[in-house]
Structures are given as C-alpha cells and as structure tokens.
Amino acid sequence: MNLDPKIPSGPLESKWSSYLRDVKLVSPNNKRKYKVIVVGTGLAGASAAASLAELGYNVLTFCIQDSARRAHSIAAQGGINAAKNYQNDGDSVWRLFYDTIKGGDYRSREANVYRLAENSNHIIDQAVAQGVPFGREYGGLLDNRSFGGAQVSRTFYSRGQTGQQLLLGAYQAMMKEVHSGKIKDYPRQEMLDLVVIDGKARGIITRDLVSGDIKRWEADAVVLCTGGYGNVFYLSTNAKNSNATAAWRCHKRGAVFANPCFVQIHPTCIPVSGDYQSKLTLMSESLRNDGRVWVPRNKGDKRPPNEIPEDERYYYLEERYPSFGNLVPRDVASRSAKLVTDDGLGVGETGLAVYLDFRDAIKRDSREVIEAKYGNLFDMYQNITDENPYEVPMRIFPAVHYTMGGLWVDYNLMSNIPGLFVTGEANYSDHGANRLGASALMQGLSDGYFIIPYTIGDYFAGEKLEKVSTDHEAFSEAADSVSKLIDKLLSVNGEKTIIEFHRELGKIMWDKVGISRSKEGLESAIEEIRKLRDEFWQNVRVPGEKNYFNKYLEFAFRVADYFELAELMAIDALDRNESCGCHLRDEYQTDEGEAIRNDKDYAFVSAWEYLGVNGKLETKLHKEPLNFEFVELKQRSYK
Amino acid sequence: MSEMTINLKIWRQKNTDDPGRFEDYKLGGVNEHMSFLEMLDVLNEDLIKKGDDPVEFDYDCREGICGSCNMVINGKAHGPKHKTAACQLHMRTYSDGDTIVIEPPRAAAFPVIRDLVVDRTAFDRIIEAGGYISVKTGAAPEANLIPVEQEVSNQAFDYATCIGCGACVAACPNSSASLFTGAKIAHLNRLPQGKPERARRTIAMVDQMEKEGFGDCSNYAECEAVCPVGISIASIAEMRREYMKAIF
Numbered sequence: 001m002n003l004d005p006k007i008p009s010g011p012l013e014s015k016w017s018s019y020l021r022d023v024k025l026v027s028p029n030n031k032r033k034y035k036v037i038v039v040g041t042g043l044a045g046a047s048a049a050a051s052l053a054e055l056g057y058n059v060l061t062f063c064i065q066d067s068a069r070r071a072h073s074i075a076a077q078g079g080i081n082a083a084k085n086y087q088n089d090g091d092s093v094w095r096l097f098y099d100t101i102k103g104g105d106y107r108s109r110e111a112n113v114y115r116l117a118e119n120s121n122h123i124i125d126q127a128v129a130q131g132v133p134f135g136r137e138y139g140g141l142l143d144n145r146s147f148g149g150a151q152v153s154r155t156f157y158s159r160g161q162t163g164q165q166l167l168l169g170a171y172q173a174m175m176k177e178v179h180s181g182k183i184k185d186y187p188r189q190e191m192l193d194l195v196v197i198d199g200k201a202r203g204i205i206t207r208d209l210v211s212g213d214i215k216r217w218e219a220d221a222v223v224l225c226t227g228g229y230g231n232v233f234y235l236s237t238n239a240k241n242s243n244a245t246a247a248w249r250c251h252k253r254g255a256v257f258a259n260p261c262f263v264q265i266h267p268t269c270i271p272v273s274g275d276y277q278s279k280l281t282l283m284s285e286s287l288r289n290d291g292r293v294w295v296p297r298n299k300g301d302k303r304p305p306n307e308i309p310e311d312e313r314y315y316y317l318e319e320r321y322p323s324f325g326n327l328v329p330r331d332v333a334s335r336s337a338k339l340v341t342d343d344g345l346g347v348g349e350t351g352l353a354v355y356l357d358f359r360d361a362i363k364r365d366s367r368e369v370i371e372a373k374y375g376n377l378f379d380m381y382q383n384i385t386d387e388n389p390y391e392v393p394m395r396i397f398p399a400v401h402y403t404m405g406g407l408w409v410d411y412n413l414m415s416n417i418p419g420l421f422v423t424g425e426a427n428y429s430d431h432g433a434n435r436l437g438a439s440a441l442m443q444g445l446s447d448g449y450f451i452i453p454y455t456i457g458d459y460f461a462g463e464k465l466e467k468v469s470t471d472h473e474a475f476s477e478a479a480d481s482v483s484k485l486i487d488k489l490l491s492v493n494g495e496k497t498i499i500e501f502h503r504e505l506g507k508i509m510w511d512k513v514g515i516s517r518s519k520e521g522l523e524s525a526i527e528e529i530r531k532l533r534d535e536f537w538q539n540v541r542v543p544g545e546k547n548y549f550n551k552y553l554e555f556a557f558r559v560a561d562y563f564e565l566a567e568l569m570a571i572d573a574l575d576r577n578e579s580c581g582c583h584l585r586d587e588y589q590t591d592e593g594e595a596i597r598n599d600k601d602y603a604f605v606s607a608w609e610y611l612g613v614n615g616k617l618e619t620k621l622h623k624e625p626l627n628f629e630f631v632e633l634k635q636r637s638y639k
Numbered sequence: 640m641s642e643m644t645i646n647l648k649i650w651r652q653k654n655t656d657d658p659g660r661f662e663d664y665k666l667g668g669v670n671e672h673m674s675f676l677e678m679l680d681v682l683n684e685d686l687i688k689k690g691d692d693p694v695e696f697d698y699d700c701r702e703g704i705c706g707s708c709n710m711v712i713n714g715k716a717h718g719p720k721h722k723t724a725a726c727q728l729h730m731r732t733y734s735d736g737d738t739i740v741i742e743p744p745r746a747a748a749f750p751v752i753r754d755l756v757v758d759r760t761a762f763d764r765i766i767e768a769g770g771y772i773s774v775k776t777g778a779a780p781e782a783n784l785i786p787v788e789q790e791v792s793n794q795a796f797d798y799a800t801c802i803g804c805g806a807c808v809a810a811c812p813n814s815s816a817s818l819f820t821g822a823k824i825a826h827l828n829r830l831p832q833g834k835p836e837r838a839r840r841t842i843a844m845v846d847q848m849e850k851e852g853f854g855d856c857s858n859y860a861e862c863e864a865v866c867p868v869g870i871s872i873a874s875i876a877e878m879r880r881e882y883m884k885a886i887f
Contacts, residue, residue, distance in 0.1 A: 051776040066697060066756075067763050069803055070705040086783065122779075129779035131772045131830050133796035140786030158796060164704055165799060172771035179767045187760065210752055239699040273672045278680055279701050380703070383727050384674075449776045497687050499680070543687045548654060549695055549753040552687065 003256070003607055003624045006410045007111040012097075012630045016115045019411070023454050024461035031056035034460055037204055037219040038062070039191045039246055042071035043163070043441055044424025045225030046170035047448025052223075053177035055453055060217060061174065062189045062206060064241055064554075069171040072227055072239040073444060076163025077284035077377065079145060079155035080127075080441040082120035087144055091152040093117045098631065100439060103149040103329050104404070104432020105581035105597060106633050107259070107605070109626065111411060112429050116439075119446040124156055126449055130169040134158055145373075146289050147437040149329035149638075155438045160284055160376045166441055170448070189215070190554060191246040193478040194222065194253045194420065201420035202468045205478045207486075209554065212547040214479050216470035221419045221456055224250060225448070228403035228425040230263065232562045232569065233514070234506025236400035237269060237282040243558040244565050247407055247426050255415040256607040256622060258428035259405035260565065261573035264435055264582050265515050266401030267333035270384055270394075271353040280399040281384060283356070283377055285437040288326045290361035290370060291394070293317050293333070295345040295354050305347070305355055305393045316340055320592075324638040331434045331582040332638060334398035338515045339593050341397075348395045357393035398515060402440060404431040404582070405572075408607045408624070412455035413447060418463070421456060423447035428605070433581025486546050489556045494539030498552055501536050502559045505529065505566055513570050518586040522574040526567060530616055533563040567617040568608055575621065578602045599633050643669040643735040647682065649694055650742040655750050661740070671731040675718065676701060676708065678730055679741075696755040703727040703867060706802030709809065710755045711742045716806035716865040724804065724867035744809030748816070748852040759805050761851040762819060769843035770823040772833050785831050798826035800868045807862035807870075813854030818862040820848045821874035828881055838885035845882050 008015040008022075026034070034057050038049040041063040053059045063071060085091040097117040101108060124142070128134065135143040135157050144153040158165040177183040188209040195203035195218070203218040229244035230236040251257045268283045296303075297314040316336055318325045328336075337354050340346065347353050362370050367390060371378070378389045385395070406428040407415050413429065414421050424444040431439065469475075512525035536559070544550040579588040579595035580602070588596045604623040611618035644667045652659030666682050673681070676698055683693035699707040703724040710725050712718035717725045719732060733739065741755065749757040787795075799822075807818035824841050827833035833840070849855075856875050863872045 047776075054775045065699060065705070065707065066759055067706075067803065069763070069766075070699055070707055072700065072705070075700045075702055075704050084782070122777075124782045125779040126774070126776060128782040128785070129772065129774040129832055131795070131799075131827050131832050133792050133799050133826070133830070136787060136789045136792045138789055140788050140792075141783050158799075161704065161800060164802075165796070168799065172766060173774075173776070175763065175767040176771045176773060178763075179769075185763070187763075239705060240701060241699050274670055276670060276673050276677050276681055278674070278677050281702055380727070383723065384729070386729075386731060453776065497684055499684060541687060543690075544692050549756060551695055552683075552693055 001256070001416065001609060001622050003408065003416060003622055004410065005109060005624060006412060007109065008411070012110060012114050015111050016118055020454060024458045026457045026460050028056055032058065034058065035060065035219040036456065037217060037222045038225060039204065039222065040071065040225035040227060040426070041068035041171065041174065042073035042225060042227060042424060043167055043170055043444030044448045045071070045223070046167065046174045047445050048223050048225060048423060048452045049183055050170060050173035050177050051449050051453045052456065053180070053182035056182070059177070059183045060186065060219065061183055062186045062191060064188065064190045064209065066187055068174060068185060068187060069168060071167065072242045073167045073441070074164045075239060076441055077160045077282065078286040079147065079157035079162045079438040080123065080166065081147070081154050081438040082124045082156060082442070083117055083154060084121055084124060086142060087153045089152045091154050095152065096120060096154065099150050100430070100436055101432065101631060102636060103436040104434050105636055106432065106599065106603065106628065107580055107626065108430055108432035110628060110630050116430050116443055116446050119450045120442050122450055123442060123445045127166055127169050130173060132158065132165045132169040145286055146327060148285050148288060148327045148333070149436040157286070160374060163441060166445065170445070191226070192249060192482045192557065194250045195474050195478050196253050196417060197468055197472060197474045200418045200465070203470065203475060205482050207482070210549055212550070214483055216475045216479055218468050218470050220465050221421060221459065223421045223423060223452060224407065224426050225424050226426045228406065229565060230400045230403050232505070232566050233400040233509045234502045235272065235277060235280050235510070237266060237280050240279060245558050245561045248561040248565055250407060250415065250417070250420060251610050253417065255417050255420060256408045256609050257405070257568060258408035258605050258607045259572065260569045260608065261513070261576060261583055262404035262433050262581065263400060264330060264402040264404060265334040265398045267330055267337055267398050268356060268396045269399035270381065271348060271350065271397040281380065282399065282401060283381060283394065283396060285330065287356060287374060287377060290373070291326065291356040291358050292360060293326055293354055293356055295340050295347060299344045305357070314340070314345065321638045328638045329434060329436060334515055335584060335593065337398055353395040353397045355393035356396045358389060359393070362390065402435055404428060404433060404435055408605065412458065413451055414455065414459065419459065421452060423452060433583055486553065486557065489540070489542045489553065489560065490546060492537065492540050492542065494541050496539050497541055498555045498559050501532065501540060502562070504532055505562060508532070509566055513573055516584045516586055517573050519574065522570050525570045529563065529567045529570065536560070536563060564613055564617055568619060571617065571619060572606055572608065575606065576602055597635065641671055643671070643730065643733065645669050645678070645733060646736070646738040648738060648740040651694070651754055652751050654753060659751065669730050671729070673730045674701065674726060675728040675730065676726050694755065695753045698726055701726040704802060706804040709744050709804040709806055711744055711809055713740050716744060716809040717867050722867060722869045724802070744805055746808045746814035746853070748814065749805060749808060761853070762803050762805065762816070764851060765816065765820055765844055765847045766823065768847035769840035770827070772827060773836060787831060791829055795826050795830050798822045798870060798874055801870050802868055804867060806865045806867060808853065810861040810865040811854065812859055812861065813857060815856045816848050816851070816853035817856040817875045817878065818866065818870055818872065820844050821878035822870045824881055825874040825877045837881060841878065841881040841885045845878065
C-alpha cells in the first residue's frame with residue numbers, strides 16, 4: 001500500500017499557497033452536478049457542509065442527535081487558538097506551528113500543522129462575522145487568555161462556552177444553506193457502513209434512529225466528521241453518544257487507521273464518585289491559568305485542604321517545571337498527577353485526586369475577577385460535587401478526553417479510499433502524540449471552512465465519476481450486512497447488559513492502555529479484550545426491537561465496534577517501543593518519569609490495515625515516515 | 640453515604656400514535672451523588688435484566704450544554720433546581736421514599752417519538768428561517784475591524800447561551816417558543832454584524848414560530864423560571880420591539 005501524503009514541495013511557508021495556486025477548480029455550473037455526503041455536524045462537519053453548499057455543491061448532512069446543533073463540539077469550554085498576536089507578545093504563525101508540533105512531540109506532519117497555524121487567523125475573522133460573541137476588552141476589541149504548552153496569550157474564548165458559541169456559528173451557517181436549499185439535513189440518522197464502488201467512496205448506509213429503517217444514500221464523495229473514539233474507555237469526557245462506529249466501518253472497508261494508541265488524558269476533570277458513574281466532566285484547562293495544582297507533601301495527611309500550611313503543600317508542577325509551572329501541556333500534567341497519586345499523596349475519599357486551588361488567585365485579583373472568568377465552570381463543579389470551589393480547592397483527576405489517532409489522511413484530508421475525506425477529530429492529522437489545549441476547535445474549523453472546500457474540488461476535477469444508483473450491488477451488500485449484524489445482536493439474548501460489557505472493556509483500557517502502558521500490561525490487555533469480545537457475542541442482552549427508537553440497540557452496535565478498535569489500540573501501543581506525548585511506555589522513561597522518545601526508529605505514522613477478526617484482530621502495519629525539514633527534533637522540555 | 644429508595648412514575652408511550660400512560664417503578668440503592676440521568680440508567684439496567692423495555696430519554700453531553708435532555712420532573716421542566724438542566728440534577732436533591740413523576744415536554748409542536756423522547760426539529764426550522772448572519776466562508780473582514788462594546792458583546796453572549804432544549808415550551812401554558820426565538824433575535828440583532836438583516840430575520844423567525852404551531856406569549860414568565868441557562872424574558876420584549884419596527 002502506498003501512503004503518499006501528497007505534501008506540496010517548497011518552503012514550509014509557501015506550501016499551502018502554492019497548493020492553492022495550482023489547485024484544480026470546478027466551475028460554478030458544474031459544482032451543482034456534484035453531491036457530497038457530510039457525516040457528523042460538529043465543528044468540522046457543520047463548517048464543511050456550510051462552505052461546500054455556499055460553493056454550490058449539493059450537500060446531505062447526517063447526525064445522530066435530534067438536531068445538528070447538539071454535536072459534541074458544543075461541550076468544548078476553554079477556547080480556540082489563533083496567531084493574531086493581538087497581545088503584542090511575540091506570537092506568529094511560525095510560533096503557533098512550532099508550539100503545536102512540539103506539543104505533539106514531533107509525531108505529526110510539518111506541512112499540515114503549518115497550514116493549520118496559517119488558517120487559524122481566518123477562523124477568528126469568520127466566527128466574529130457570524131456573530132460569535134468572543135470575550136472582549138473595554139475598548140471593544142478581542143481579548144485573549146493563556147493555555148497550556150504556550151508562552152504567549154493566543155486563546156480566544158466565549159467565557160467557558162467557546163465550543164458552544166463556535167458550533168452555533170457553524171450550525172447557523174449550515175441552517176442558512178438548508179434555507180437556500182443546498183443542504184438537506186438528516187438528524188437522527190446513524191451511519192453504519194460506507195459504500196465503496198470501483199474503489200471509490202460512493203455512499204453510506206444509515207439506520208433511521210426513529211423508525212429503525214436501513215437507508216441507502218449515494219453521492220460523489222463522503223466527508224466523515226464523526227469525532228473521536230474516547231468512549232472506548234467507557235468513562236471519558238465525551239458525550240454519551242460520541243462513538244467510533246462510522247470511522248471503524250470505513251476502516252473495515254479499507255481505510256487505514258493511524259496512530260490509534262494516541263489518546264489524550266485530560267488532567268483537569270472531576271474525579272469518579274461511584275460505580276454508577278456514566279461519564280466524566282472536564283473542567284477547562286484554562287483554570288490552570290489561575291489555579292495552582294498541589295497535594296499534601298506528607299503521605300496520609302487527611303486534614304482539610306485549607307488547614308494545610310503553605311510549607312506542607314507540594315505544588316508539584318511549579319516545582320518540577322519552573323518555566324511552565326501549572327501550564328505544562330496536558331500529557332505532562334496528567335502523568336504528574338498519576339505519579340503523585342501512585343506515591344500515595346492523592347486526596348479525597350478515593351485518593352485518586354489532586355487539588356486545583358484558587359485561593360491565591362482570589363486573594364490577588366478578587367473573587368469578582370475570578371467569577372467573571374470562570375463563573376460557569378465553578379457553578380458546574382459545585383453542582384456536581386456539592387463543594388464550593390471559591391472556598392475549598394477543587395479536586396481533579398485525569399480522564400480520557402480526546403483521541404489524536406484516527407483515519408489516515410493525506411494533505412488533501414482524503415483517506416486512502418478515494419472520495420472518502422476525513423476531518424476534525426476523526427482524522428489523525430495535526431496533533432501528533434498530544435494535542436495542545438484550544439487546538440481542537442481550531443483544527444475542526446480549519447478543516448471544514450478552509451481546506452475541504454478546495455481539496456474536494458481538486459478531487460472532482462481530477463476524477464471521472466460515473467453516476468451510481470442505490471440499487472448497485474455494493475449498496476445491497478452493505479445494507480444486508482448491517483441488517484444481519486443488527487439481527488445477530490438482538491438474537492444473542494444473553495445475561496449481561498451492554499453497559500456491563502462496556503464498563504469492563506473500559507476498565508481494561510484504563511488500567512492497561514491508559515496514562516501509562518507496559519509490554520506486559522498491553523499483552524494481557526489484548527488477551528482480555530479478545531476473551532471479553534467472545535463473551536459479548538455469546539452473552540450480551542440487547543433489549544427491544546429493531547424497528548423503532550431503541551437507544552440500547554445503538555449502543556450495542558457501537559460497543560461491538562469498540563471491542564475491535566480496543567484491540568487495535570493495544571496492538572499499536574505495544575508496537576510503539578518509545579514514549580512520546582500521551583503515549584508513555586513504562587520501559588521508556590527517565591528516572592524522573594520523563595518520556596524518552598525514539599526518533600531513529602519511531603518517527604513515523606503507524607497506519608493499520610484491517611484484514612479481519614477471527615478470534616483475534618488481523619491487521620497489517622504500514623508506516624508513513626515523518627520527515628522533519630524545518631524544525632529540529634528536540635527532547636521536549638517544559639522545565 | 641446514604642442510599643435511598645425512590646418511587647418513580649414514568650410516562651411510557653410506544654410511538655407517536657400510542658396514547659401512552661404512566662407506569663410505576665420502585666428503585667432501591669439510589670446514591671445521593673448519582674445524577675438524575677444515572678438514576679434512570681440504573682433503572683434501565685434493572686428493566687433490561689428483567690426482560691422489559693428500558694425507558695427511552697434523550698441525552699448526550701450530560702454537562703448541561705448540548706440541550707438534549709428536557710424531561711419534565713414533578714411538573715417542572717428539568718426538575719426543581721434553578722438554572723440546572725436535568726442531566727446536572729443530582730439525587731441529593733431528593734429524600735428516601737420520594738415519588739418522582741417524569742414525563743416528556745408536552746407541546747403540539749413537539750410530538751412524542753417514544754417515552755420521554757420528542758421531536759424538536761421545529762426549533763431547527765425556526766433557525767433555518769433566519770437565525771443566522773449571512774456571511775459566506777472567506778468573506779469575513781479582519782476580526783478587530785469592528786469593535787463591539789464589551790457590554791453589548793456580553794449581552795449578546797447571555798442570549799446566545801440558549802441550549803435549545805425546549806424547556807421554555809414545556810413550561811409555557813401556551814406552548815410558546817418565544818423565549819427560544821427571542822433569544823436568537825436578541826443575540827444577533829444587537830451585534831453590529833447582525834444589523835443589516837435584523838428586520839428580515841425577525842419577521843422570518845417569528846412567522847416560522849407561528850407556522851410550527853407554537854402559541855403566543857402572554858407574559859406568564861414560566862419559561863424564564865425553568866430555563867437551565869437563565870435566558871431573560873427581556874429577549875421576548877426585544878423580539879416584539881424588533882418585530883414592530885420591522886413591519887412598519
């Protein structure tokens with residue numbers, strides 16, 4: 001398999017502009033002859049759908065929620081990065097590029113990341129023009145805040161609801177095109193298969209989540225914007241319905257899956273309270289701007305936090321990383337939290353938590369200032385924990401948050417299946433082994449507003465696409481296989497619920513494919529996943545019927561796919577004999593617990609090809625070498 | 640940590656045509672730190688094990704921001720806690736032995752799909768009618784070219800936080816969508832970017848709201864009382880002013 005990234009030649013600064021200079025165009029008259037399916041209506045999907053429709057393409061949008069506005073991008077709190085340099089603090093496109101590629105621990109493509117940084121400024125312009133109410137200064141101009149992994153202030157925000165505001169902007173742009181007739185919007189439709197004809201993506205199969213009908217949809221290209229796979233872990237900060245099925249189904253149809261083991265564990269989440277827990281809630285990383293992270297210096301110190309004197313508090317991030325302090329990147333912060341709790345210094349009932357303390361910030365800036373910045377986050381915390389964070393420190397712990405891995409794409413954001421484009425969190429492209437805060441919103445919108453509209457035209461202009469009908473045998477085969485799988489799930493009628501299986505799978509993943517991994521642990525995880533998967537197919541109980549609204553049937557289908565993806569994640573983690581970004585292998589770390597990267601042997605994107613599941617997952621590794629022409633690879637240091 | 644037994648009275652309805660009915664359930668082992676929806680998850684696990692159909696309800700983020708959940712709890716949309724979506728409600732609000740009645744939001748414009756799940760696509764059609772600023776991708780000027788007074792921007796934000804859950808409709812004796820529609824009009828019309836289309840937008844959205852079968856506003860203010868993000872009914876007054884200005 002030839003995984004050509006198709007990166008334009010020339011200097012880094014002019015790769016995207018030279019691509020745009022040479023890109024093939026489709027004339028306005030011809031655009032209306034093309035039909036594009038966009039699956040998922042988060043930032044990546046809604047922005048792509050709106051932009052493609054504005055150009056004149058006929059767009060069909062699909063989402064699993066009851067409205068396109070509810071995609072999980074809505075929950076992003078902290079902000080979106082851009083290299084505007086409004087603060088005059090030395091920011092630039094280069095610096096945003098450099099921070100992002102360094103933050104990703106040199107496991108992403110230079111050309112993609114540079115283009116992302118270039119597009120960042122256009123995104124802010126676009127969002128402001130749409131009426132997105134970003135935070136502003138008294139003079140009426142846009143305000144910024146700081147985020148982890150950067151020494152400049154480049155994050156634009158709408159209080160603690162930046163994702164909501166950006167998504168509503170994109171959703172409204174999309175609804176504008178529904179009004180114009182260029183978008184047909186189909187909510188409560190779940191993509192359950194990809195249809196490939198003559199080697200090209202030509203349609204999808206969906207299940208109508210209200211009627212249960214299996215439906216066929218043809219198009220000239222499919223844009224997959226279905227988000228990440230963090231819910232493999234059962235407990236994560238993802239929305240409950242976020243899932244990997246659409247991406248996994250594409251993988252089973254031939255799309256290679258890149259870097260599946262790169263999973264971001266976010267350092268500031270509300271700790272688990274009991275075994276009924278259904279999800280975890282993130283507290284925005286922006287809180288680390290003003291909150292100080294600490295644990296008691298002495299093991300077994302059970303005093304209430306406010307009674308622990310200053311010299312008995314261990315501000316471990318500030319002590320270990322004096323130049324970045326509490327603003328180290330997410331992977332470093334999560335790993336540090338694990339180290340101190342492993343040492344028995346954790347706080348709270350379970351000992352699996354650390355403090356995030358605003359006492360000093362409130363003393364310095366006043367309660368009003370802190371409330372204006374983080375009011376809704378503090379309310380949310382109090383609501384969930386019944387504790388007042390203005391008075392006692394928050395208790396936080398890492399939780400699965402984002403997946404950097406995803407379907408492999410080239411510079412055009414096209415997978416190895418022609419006509420299948422993948423954007424946003426669903427692709428693997430820009431964040432390497434670790435994503436910096438406030439970069440997910442940036443990537444989703446860069447892909448959707450400013451990349452796909454050009455690259456899809458280039459694809460159409462260069463391909464001869466015959467008309468296809470949904471009666472084609474490839475559609476029948478895909479629709480039948482979906483129906484059969486649903487029947488199979490409903491017919492097992494075992495003893496254990498889907499949630500019980502999912503929770504068990506999640507525990508294996510968290511314990512052995514989570515914050516730190518070892519050869520031994522990964523090997524046993526693979527065995528356990530296989531065993532549990534076999535049991536799932538013999539003993540799962542899926543309630544109800546297929547021909548009406550049945551959420552547990554939806555879950556069953558998704559969990560069945562998680563069981564395969566989970567194994568691939570463990571296989572990938574086992575293959576990568578180095579530590580990089582969020583991927584920490586116990587065998588590859590310094591005595592102080594810092595990651596040891598191996599650029600000589602592992603500066604590549606792992607891209608896995610699906611061969612089948614037969615008791616075990618059959619998969620084949622392909623490698624896309626990462627060539628660094630413009631940055632020097634350094635051991636990452638935030639000391 | 641105390642464990643409670645809760646009596647549940649839940650609306651069950653197979654599909655839009657089924658007349659539906661309340662059914663009673665007794666649920667033990669309820670922990671005070673559970674969220675309300677986690678309590679329903681536990682109930683559903685029990686039902687599935689017994690071979691019964693689980694209760695269907697909409698949810699997604701469980702962080703109070705996606706607007707999926709919108710059940711009516713003891714007669715109040717999203718339950719008893721002020722400015723709190725059902726997913727952010729915790730069982731510590733209740734006591735051992737309490738009876739909780741759970742039903743879907745009821746409005747002609749929100750037909751029931753199954754149990755507590757309703758069809759809210761009418762909201763999408765109101766936005767589709769005009770709830771946007773017509774700017775094409777790529778056509779935007781430099782972001783700081785148009786200063787917006789901080790106060791104006793903050794007000795716009797307060798209205799823009801609407802999560803589109805439909806609690807306002809459920810709470811309104813007229814099943815009006817005025818708070819939802821007003822919030823979007825108040826958000827966009829006050830911003831300099833939104834001014835060129837304000838008249839067209841207001842008329843189109845208000846007309847669509849009526850077409851969808853939502854009632855009109857009679858100033859009960861029940862909507863503001865149940866709104867999980869605290870949208871003010873000042874938005875409705877603003878919608879009316881904008882509408883009057885627009886038609887003359």
